Amino acid sequence: MTQETSGAATEAEKAAAMVVDEERRAALLRRITQEGGFAYVSSAEKAAGGDLRAAEAAREMAWEQLHSGPWHEVVPAWRDAYAMACLHVAELRAGAGDRREALRALDMGLMMGGPLLRGELDAAVHRIAAAKGPDDELVANDCAEKWTEGIYKNQNLAEALCTLPNKSLSCKEVERKSSLSLETFICDYFLRDSPVVISGCIDHWPARTKWKDIEYLKRVAGDRTIPVEVGKNYLCDEWKQELITFSQFLERIQSTNYPSNLTYLAQHPLFDQIRELRDDIMIPDYCFAGGGELRSLNAWFGPPGTVTPLHHDPHHNLFAQVVGRKYIRLYPTSASESLYPHTESMLSNSSQVDLDNIDLKEFPMVEDLDFMDCILEEGEMLYIPPKWWHYVRSLSTSFSVSFWWSAAGHS
Ligand SMILES: O=C(O)CCC(=O)C(=O)O
Structure with a gap:
C-alpha cells in the first residue's frame, strides 16, 4: 500500500x-x-x-x-x-x-x-x-474435547469446597427457586433486598449450547481484540491488563494456568462489541423490576480458579451462569463496616479481607459475620441486590453474563 x-x-x-x-x-x-x-x-x-x-x-x-x-x-x-x-x-x-x-x-x-x-x-x-x-480459515482444533472437559471436570462439591474460603456456622445457602414469576421476584426478593438463585429461565438462550463450542467462538470472535486481566486478582500487585485476540484468549485458558498468570475476560461489555454474541442472549424480564434502566451487560469468561475479591456494586445485578459453575459468597450491606473496605476512593467498594486467607488478627470482626453462599450451576441466575458484598470463584471454565440495572429514580 x-x-x-x-x-x-x-x-x-x-x-x-x-x-x-x-x-x-x-x-x-x-x-x-x-x-x-x-x-x-x-x-x-x-x-x-x-x-x-x-x-x-x-x-x-x-x-x-x-x-x-x-x-x-x-x-x-x-x-x-x-x-x-x-x-x-x-x-x-x-x-x-x-x-x-x-x-x-x-x-x-x-x-x-x-x-x-x-x-x-x-x-x-x-x-x-x-x-x-x-x-483466515480456521485451523482444525484438536483441543475441542479438552475444552468441554474443562467445563465439566467432575469437581464434586467436597473437592470444590476445599479450595474455597472457610465456611462457618453463620453461613446459610442462598434460596433457590425454579422459574420464578416476575411478581414473586419483585415482592419476595427485589423489594426485600434479598438474593435468590433462579433456575429454568435461560435454557432457551442460544448461548447455552453455542458458547460450549470453541469452533463457534473462534468463528464469530476469534480475530477480535479484547481486554483481559492477568494475575491472581485485581487487588494483587502483579495484576495487569492486556489486549489480545479472542483466539489467543481461548488458547490461554485451555493451557495450564497458575494463579499468577490466570487470564480473565472480566467485566467487559463484550456484547456491545461483538453482535453475534449479543444475539445469543436475552435480557431477562426480571431486569425491568423497579421500572428503571438497564445499565450494563458484562461478560465474565475465564478458566477454573478465577477470583473476584469481595466487593459491592451500586446496581441490581442478575448474574447468569451460561457455561460452567461458580462459587459465590454474599454478605449483606449491613456488614460493610466489619468487612474493612479499602480507604482509597478507587477501591472503596472492595474489602481488605482476603477470603481465601483471612487474617483474623488484622480483621477480627469478619469471623462472626453472617453470610450466604451458593454454587451457581450452569443455567442458573443469581440476583445480587445493590451494595451486597460478593466474592466469586470459578470452579470450571466459566462464561457468565451480568445484567446491571437501576430502579426508577436511582442513578
Ligand atoms: O464473576 C465474577 O468473577 C464476578 C462477577 C461480579 O462481581 C459482578 O457481576 O458484579
Whole structure:
C-alpha cells in the first residue's frame, strides 16, 4: 500500500474517504480545530485521501489526548476523533489485505472511541470480518474435547469446597427457586433486598449450547481484540491488563494456568462489541423490576480458579451462569463496616479481607459475620441486590453474563 498518494485513488482509498459522511466529518474536524488539534485535522484530511501513515499519525495523536489525564476529563470530541482515525486505519489496512490489523483498529475504536461513529465502526466490522481470505480459515482444533472437559471436570462439591474460603456456622445457602414469576421476584426478593438463585429461565438462550463450542467462538470472535486481566486478582500487585485476540484468549485458558498468570475476560461489555454474541442472549424480564434502566451487560469468561475479591456494586445485578459453575459468597450491606473496605476512593467498594486467607488478627470482626453462599450451576441466575458484598470463584471454565440495572429514580 502506498503511503502518499498522488495518482488515481484505489478502491481502498475511496472507501477510506467515504467511511464518515462529509457533514459529520467536517463538524468533528471543526470541533477538534477549536480544541487546538491542528495537526490531527491535517492528518485526518490526508487519511481521508488514502494516506495510511497519516491515518496512523492521527490515531496516535487522538490516543495521546485520551491518555492526557483522568478519563472523565477527556474532551468527548477527542474520543470521536480517535474513532474516526481508527476507521481510516481500518479501511486502509483492509484495502491492503491486512484484515486482522483492520479488525484490531476497529475494536480499539469501539472500546475507546466516542459514540458518534459507532454505527460506522459496527458496519465496518461486519463487512471486514465477513471478508475472510484463504489464510483466515480456521485451523482444525484438536483441543475441542479438552475444552468441554474443562467445563465439566467432575469437581464434586467436597473437592470444590476445599479450595474455597472457610465456611462457618453463620453461613446459610442462598434460596433457590425454579422459574420464578416476575411478581414473586419483585415482592419476595427485589423489594426485600434479598438474593435468590433462579433456575429454568435461560435454557432457551442460544448461548447455552453455542458458547460450549470453541469452533463457534473462534468463528464469530476469534480475530477480535479484547481486554483481559492477568494475575491472581485485581487487588494483587502483579495484576495487569492486556489486549489480545479472542483466539489467543481461548488458547490461554485451555493451557495450564497458575494463579499468577490466570487470564480473565472480566467485566467487559463484550456484547456491545461483538453482535453475534449479543444475539445469543436475552435480557431477562426480571431486569425491568423497579421500572428503571438497564445499565450494563458484562461478560465474565475465564478458566477454573478465577477470583473476584469481595466487593459491592451500586446496581441490581442478575448474574447468569451460561457455561460452567461458580462459587459465590454474599454478605449483606449491613456488614460493610466489619468487612474493612479499602480507604482509597478507587477501591472503596472492595474489602481488605482476603477470603481465601483471612487474617483474623488484622480483621477480627469478619469471623462472626453472617453470610450466604451458593454454587451457581450452569443455567442458573443469581440476583445480587445493590451494595451486597460478593466474592466469586470459578470452579470450571466459566462464561457468565451480568445484567446491571437501576430502579426508577436511582442513578
Ligand atoms: O464473576 C465474577 O468473577 C464476578 C462477577 C461480579 O462481581 C459482578 O457481576 O458484579
